[in-house]
Amino acid sequence: RKEVEQDPGPFNVPEGATVAFNCTYSNSASQSFFWYRQDCRKEPKLLMSVYSSGNEDGRFTAQLNRASQYISLLIRDSKLSDSATYLCVVENTDKLIFGTGTRLQVFP
């Protein structure tokens, strides 16, 4: 089993739609979780950290389910500029393990 697993997509959604991505992780001892965004042929950039209580940043909501070992990212009111690959990242013994990413394409 991979340490971090994501559905590669692509998710094709119209502008204004709500879309959710899930990610599962294998190490129950992991303490820190993140979502990074990567635009085509660019470097990854931190989108948001994921806290146990869940957290929101504008149209983006991240949640953690420790019992089932998955994290999620919800994007509301999708914009064309949200088109990118979203990387799930999990801390494992002080190193970051990156998922392969979920590609989102928002169309007009």
Place this chain on the structure above:
Amino acid sequence: NAGVTQTPKFQVLKTGQSMTLQCAQDMNHEYMSWYRQDPGMGLRLIHYSVGAGITDQGEVPNGYNVSRSTTEDFPLRLLSAAPSQTSVYFCASTQAGSYEQYFGPGTRLTVT
């Protein structure tokens, strides 16, 4: 601040050649890392450093060397390039006590 810079942006090597990928950061971050990104594989850690003079191996270190003589610079050396090292290489830096990685723009390497 330039953040994390990498050179070159693109490189083509022949099998057996050696080269050094340069990485520099101006944020005074203690931690620096090298990753490679391949289709369907995600980012994989090659080597990392927790401070000047200290380096350690990541998940896929074979065929690569690193050194960290200053806080700012963290070059990655390919000893004898192989086609399996064709990839996109990202350097990243992190402040101590944080997990937020700041990535450079990447180097696209092709080995023929």
